Amino acid sequence: MTTLRLILGDQLNPLHSWLQERRSDVIYTLMEVRQETDYVVHHAQKVIAIFAAMRDFARALQEQGHRVDYLAIDDPRNTQSIPGNLDLLRAHYQAVQVQYQAPDEWRLDQQLADYAVAAPPVSMADTEHFLTARDEAQRIFAGRHQWLMEYFYRQMRVTHQVLVEKDKKPAGGQWNFDHDNRKPWRGDPPEPLDTRALHDHSALWETIVAAGVQSFGRPDAARIVWPLNRAEALGHLDAFIQHGLPHFGDYQDAMSSKASRLFHSLLSFALNTKMLHPREVIDEAQDAWRRGQAPLHSVEGFIRQILGWREYVRGVYWANMPGYQEHNVFGHTQALPSWFWDGKTRMNCLRHAIGQSLDDAHAHHIQRLMVIGNFALLAGLDPKLVHQWYLGVYVDAFEWVEMPNTIGMSQFADGGLLATKPYVSSAAYIDRMSDYCKGCHYDKKARLGDKACPYNALYWDFFERHAGRLSGNQRLGMVYKNLGRMDDEARAAFRLRATELRARLDQL
Template sequence: MSRLRIILGDQLSLGISALTGLDSERDVVLMMEVMEENTYVAHHKQKIVLVLSAMRHFAETLRQAGIAVDYVTLDDPSNTGELTSEMTRAVARHRPDGVVVTEPGEWRVQEVVEGWAALTGLPVEVRTDERFYASRARFAAWAQGRRAWRMEHFYRDMRREHKVLMEGEKPAGGAWNYDGENRKPLPESTQPPARLRFPPDTTTQAVMAMVEQRFSDHFGGLEDFGWPVSREDAVRALSDFIDVGLPRFGDYQDAMRAGGPFLFHSLLAPALNLGLLSPREVCQAAERAWRSGAAPLNAVEGFVRQVLGWREYVRGVYWNLMPEYADRNALQATRRLPAFYWTGKTAMRCLREAVSDTARYAYSHHIQRLMVTGNFALLAGVAPREVERWYLAVYADAVEWVEMPNTLGMAVFADGGQMASKPYAASGAYIDRMSDFCSGCAYDVKQKTGQNACPFNYLYWAFLIRQKDHLSNNPRLAMPYRTIAGWTSERQGAIVAEAEAFLDGLE
């Protein structure tokens, strides 16, 4: 029997289940660059280049292994622009006895794949994606019957189950979580290391030229493209992080600095999400660094928590709650996304820095996303779907299963506490403590109200006042609500009015 084996753009792993049992004499691998995947949101130019170049490099790896590859390029004149129509054209070309594909990472693509059998009249085998620590079924079993889902509980189960950072039945070092040691601002004297970047090779350059021509109106630039697009480069990127980033990653993972987009962060999420690296190998590399004395436990545990904890957890949340999860809006937020999320033109230096770095690198680290761009969207009451689509569009590592729960659950609390025990709302004081952004800003972070006051300050209190019915019973917000209870209704109204005037002025 011959099979058409389909590899999607985020399945670039030689061990992907769709390739298991491949008969190189009979089977053909189909890979498709299609317009619909590049335009369902207006992806950052670097993200498009990254995915298409990585796909082309992976196809060449398969060919060198003696595997027949039917590769449809985006600029092929016969390309119909859709996964389904390209799949049916390939079926007509090769006349296979069946189709094999690994389960897609995104709900909308799964819906497409589920229609293929009826459309072609062929058996379509959809295999489990075995690259994760927890399958969809494993997470569903963990979540079954729980009143609240908390990443920390899931993370501990995963540590025990997969024996990661464990000493017998106990966590390494005696504690599960060293987050309390990982919240230091970056000293002015501390210089982050130069990070390994990857100059575009011939294949990538060809993709860049095509993207500039076909997606000239998309967000971001290509001048600073430096992401790994092959398995070999991804392995080098992992080694670079372990050597120069990981030892101080823990201490400064929440820190921010103007002109320092990468600091000590791993920069591995794009390679992980495409399949160029596996979560197991990166966690194992980090654990080896601790056991050899090359990195401290707080750094290694903090990194492992991001991969084995958050990454696996949000995937489980996504697949257990879709498709209704996409429309959640617990706080009834309705404002439009401010234009400066695309242009970077704002007097608020923290937001200007975050958006400018995003345009330049298709990257900003998790605290910039959560506590700057996400925090502002939360406080401003931006419609969750608008900010969620923005995150999906602008970051090189953004695939929906990981991005959507992080946005709806963490950044803007649209799921009402499904993922997080409280909204991650903060005034300008947090940004001032964890960054140097407030220095030289047009606004004064020390001022609470008035024309020169940092907008985060009055936006924060106005948010809590507006959302009193939703949030005042949350025990983690008891302190700020006690403060508000001591204010007159006139003072509360003035703060809300100031916030509304500022936000209306953005429009």
Template sequence: MAMTKIRLLLGDQLNLQHSWFHEVDDNHVYVLMEVRQETDYVLHHAQKILAIFAAMRDFAKQLRERGHKVHYVHINDATNLHAIPANLDALIETYQAREVEYQMPDEWRLDQQLYKHSRMSSIPWRMVDSEHFYTSRHQAADIFMGRKQWLMEFFYRQMRTQHQVLMDDKKPVGDQWNYDHDNRKPWRGTPAEPADVRTMHDHSALWDDIVNAGIASFGRPQEREFPWPLNREEALEQLNAFIQHGLPFFGDFQDAMSSKAWRLFHSLLSFALNVKMLNPREVVHRAETAFREGKVPLAAAEGFIRQILGWREYIRGVYWNFMPEYAEKNFFNHQRVLPSWFWNGETKMNCLSHAIGQSLEQAHAHHIQRLMVIGNFSLLAGLQPQAVHQWYLGVYIDAFEWVELPNTIGMSQFADGGLLATKPYVSSAAYIDKMSDYCKGCHYDKKQRIGEKACPFNALYWDFFERNKRLLAKNPRIGMAYRQIEKMDEKTIHDFKHQAQKILDNLDKL
């Protein structure tokens, strides 16, 4: 007698190319579920909930069209118990299943939950690989064994060599590993931002289901003109358009910010990658091929590939090696709550109003907006890193904990004390002005340090280094800041500290 096997698919495991789907077997029941457990563990952007549910529903449809047996639990089903283990137990009973299989979760909490529940089950459970990443969970730990600091560049070179990406035998193409210095140009309006070719969807019925289920969210849903990909086919169209129209200019302007163009030359592929509609190998291969065919500059291809083959895999390695303790790191013991304008973008600081407003509107911001505007301010103001992490995890459509948490806790907030980053990523108004048009027409003056109109970044920047002298003064990468403070007279130091305290006492009113 054939035995029924339940195969669980999580909302970020929408990989049609997985070996599970190579053959149709009537004894395999594929289970996807929309549960409050996943919508409610953090407050999510409306578009994030919509995008994942819509993509899950489309994935189930495609599996059925290929002949696979699918059991789909909708958010408003009367039998939905709204927790993955409870629903699985009910389905084991319904199907009289003899075995459960699930793909390796990418989040620690889900990995623990499923592992612990499997140990209590009366039938065998088996975890299989998600067949997505270049690396295993712990490959980065092996690479960094015995090293105090986990420098991404070291890891990235190993990946390039191992996978022969942008390599001429044992040497990097162009005899240089990293072209970061070529990729820091501000954007002044030319070349024009490419057209947004994403397919628009009407998800108003699904949005009604979400609202009627009582799920809390924030940000603009855009349910009638929803731009995020529904499936692999749409994600591939987006990839094609990026390689042709965005990648040639991506390198030059990857750090640029503009109030006139929120996408610029970014791919917006991270959502499709992180729910596994796309495989990182095919994305990297397309970028390398475009370079080798002479269609994009080396600096552009290398900068883009580094984000995927380097940074993405590296961050995952950090996550799996240091969780769960990593989530609680707070090197500076920062405890301030998030200002109210994190939830509505209503601040007189133009840069933060744009970066946060865009995040609420589009569920997306690029890495410099996340790191050097929102993250920069959060660190300078001493916001609690776990609160910052939860906001980032909720607001961005591509934010899954394995990739978002180390980026926020380590890279952005330096809360791990420098395991991941060699220095805190902070700046005064000067950097933001250099890389954007945000300072033009701002209520605050980018050049002033003291006074009602002084840009808050300026006094906060110097105050951050002054108050953290004991923790940071010996860091060789930030010696210049302390040398400048040493040259300041007592009144200057007193004035910027006083200005910073006034700002910190009135964060909601900035």
């Protein structure tokens, strides 16, 4: 009476209750399938990192005495689809039932639910990872037009007793220290040393290429630094708590051409593949504050990303699927410029942020939001194409977390369900928070002319073009007040410059 248990590539949690006893009647299966490599084109390092971590996980299970059947990408048995492989293994082992852990992506959830109907008995178990249920945010926001993350976050703080006093008041007397977390970085304190282990996955990369998997970005398979397993992830967590967290708050929005990591944790890959549990990461950060190792504003800012934002966007995702990726409230249809794929643009900020993304399969949240996403929204890029690029390029991008961040937060394509305003800026913000404008081909202060920073004209043209939808937004009052002070000639000049820029995005 054999049971077949499926473990997906983002379910690499050795602490799951499934794995706490060895059973001779259970076969665990992990699969490298073209179904998953091909639904969008992924960064080479993302494919390598996930496959390498899956293989390490399978080896660990076997060493612990579990029965494992691993279908590699070049296994001749591999049908390259999850349902096809389940049918194959069920027949081979004469399995009487199939079990799987709840997928985080709607397409996989639907595929396996359909499989359960077509080929019972099939049952789903919880991943034992998230702090909230799929529908918890929907229940919290029932009857509300807008889902404010801050409201959700405060409830999570109280529910899970994180940074709260006995009277349910916030530690330090306030819920949010965001105003303390907006400092530019000028080189001091120095960026912590990168102590992550280098892994040589050259042989795996050759296998992936030979299997016909298409990818983009810089593979550099001999220099992959993403963790293979929980032990390595815990080491990354310890290093961040000691060296990064104390300065994270001050510089979490800063950008620099001289430092790609700054004080960010780079734990999102380990979290999103479930090597780490969010509660243990939150507890480590909170304990660092209690020990006096990190200031409250740093700890609160970091915890907000996990207990607040991460759980919140998951709730937004499940409440709005299927179809959330089709939102396009501004009707933007512009194709992605060619330099999204090679980084070759004269705009220094985009050359660095996109170049880093292509090199490392990673960029931090302000690079993603206020450089790349900012330009994409101002230039009128198709939000679905932007979403597919983000989903492919970043090693930590899985649809449940990436899609709301891109469609809702970055591109405001849902019309304001998630964000209270479009997150766009002219060159001034980028200059204030980075060194990108120094030595750039374009002049950060100029609004018009061939040498003027493209962000400037695109910024004012964006708000003029969408005044009918945005002018009533209270958070944009100053923008429209300044726009109203401009005469017709100035507006026409911005409009002409922006039109010219959008017509030749590839040449910027």
